Ligand SMILES: O=C(O)C(=O)C[C@H](O)C(=O)CO
């Protein structure tokens with residue numbers, strides 16, 4: 253399992269491009285026929301890329317050992333959003349069919365979890381976020397229509413987008429996990445500008461649906477001392493609690509945001525006036 257240790261902003265501000273990428277970017281999330289996992293030491297949020305091909309994949313010792321339990325979800329919860337072909341997830345004997353842009357929440361205590369692609373020629377791509385849990389909440393599938401679509405931004409500021417909240421307290425209980433998807437309108441390129449921080453929770457952004465030659469310039473860092481990451485399709489920015497998380501793409505794109513930490517209040521943000529960004 254890949255590990256991302258917590259970096260203080262005074263160290264982050266001394267880093268060059270390559271070191272910034274090593275600490276804050278997950279370059280290869282989806283590996284055909286494999287489960288990839290990255291344990292961040294920001295609120296211990298663990299990020300998963302699961303891409304089954306001809307044979308099913310399952311959680312096992314590789315996921316449980318780094319978190320020190322006998323099975324992965326013994327003291328954790330996990331949420332998945334599928335950005336690939338149809339997936340079949342079996343959780344303690346119950347089968348869930350999860351299509352493109354559908355999601356599944358699995359609560360603490362589920363022992364056996366396996367993942368298959370319904371059509372190996374069109375493999376599922378399950379993006380998962382897992383946080384430490386203290387209670388069991390019911391397993392639930394969430395469709396994009398249930399995810400409270402809400403418009404944000406405007407074409408005049410090149411940030412017209414729709415936000416979908418899949419796992420949040422208004423829809424289902426989770427211990428820590430808050431997760432959703434934001435999709436930009438054609439012609440819009442900016443996300444999360446005006447920018448914000450929320451020292452109470454960390455966040456991670458998976459960017460997807462970027463054409464092969466496109467990228468997002470992801471802005472990170474303290475508002476008064478920003479840095480950037482050049483992010484390609486299906487790569488993840490890990491955003492520490494002290495960091496802004498915002499980006500401008502060379503074309504429209506979508507991204508999945510996931511958070512864990514002290515609260516689940518989506519609106520609890522420290523907004524940064526545009527004139528204060530440096
Ligand atoms: O488009 C946006 O703006 C977002 O999706 C913002 C993220 O959801 C976020 O940063 C929540 O804290």
Ligand SMILES: [Zn+2]
Pocket residue numbers: 448449450455497
């Ligand atoms: Zn945020």
